[in-house]
Amino acid sequence: MKHLTDNEIIESVLRGNKGDFSLLIDRYKDKGFNLLRRILKNEMDAEEALQDSFLKAFNNISSFRKEAQFSTWFYKIVFNTGLSILASKKRKLEQQMISIDETFDIGGIDLNVYSSTENRTEYLLNIVDKLPIRNALVIILFYIDGLSLNEISKVLDISLVNTKVMLHRSRIVLKDLLIKHNYQKEYL
């Protein structure tokens, strides 16, 4: 089958071939699910939010500007859907959505993760889940989804400078935690 671009699929859907929207679902379901699982920390909620995100995307597809990237537009829907579900579940959103200017401390959680993991890779990946939501999302969007910092700033609706600060700060926190637990000795 011919590989269609996102814009070609969207044009086809707008022409009335609604079934073609499934091509976009297949293309973005895993990445969307990843983001939502990080935000909601729960697979069932993430699945529900994913359905909701695709439904919103489908209903508003006529408002999508073709000069923009569908991925950025869709991730923004996913991010906002995740946050609304989180807010509706009253899960201490304010605490999770820590200000960019503030430093974050995951002290107590870090020890729990450290005691329950067997190696530095497992430890590091588990710690990413414990970072404040936006910091974790910057990492996911940058490393898994391959988005540029500029695209991430549009998805999260923050400035490019703040996006870069968050990525750098997250890396530094992760690096400091590795050193704190003497994992650096394993490199020798």
Add this chain to the structure above:
Amino acid sequence: MILQKDELLNKYIDNELASNELNELNRIISEKPEISDELRSMKFVDNTLKEMEIINAPEGITAKIMDVINRSAKSAKKKVPYLFYSIVTFFSVGILGLVGYGASLSTGESSALSETINNTSKNILKETKIFDNSIGFLSAIFKSKDIYYIGIAITILLIISAFIIIDSHRQIKNKIEHFS
């Protein structure tokens, strides 16, 4: 110093160090050898994050989402016609009534219904001539016996329209509850 060091480490990872910045980083490492541990840790963080595995969405999610979309599209289609049909029905029947009434006046057919309507209109026109003002006209209408038949017909139309509107609201409400 610390901020500068962290900034240099991040730039190193992003491959954005200028030659003078690289020299600065080397100078810091030579002064404080423990910084090389930090650099190695940063590299490890970067490499591990690059190899982070994606968590796949549950099986069959595409079909499930398409099903939700199709159901939503169907309900959206039905939503508009219910209200639209009720309004169109009301006005159509009203217009048909008026057309029928006009036709019966012009042709002078002798069917029971047209005769009744004819008589009513004649009575109204007759009374209208006597009372040559709007109050007199209204009074003439309400004096006529046949006005009750017209009233009954309008009431029935209103009841049917109200039923259709209420029924459409009930169906929309059910759909909203189904989705929430």
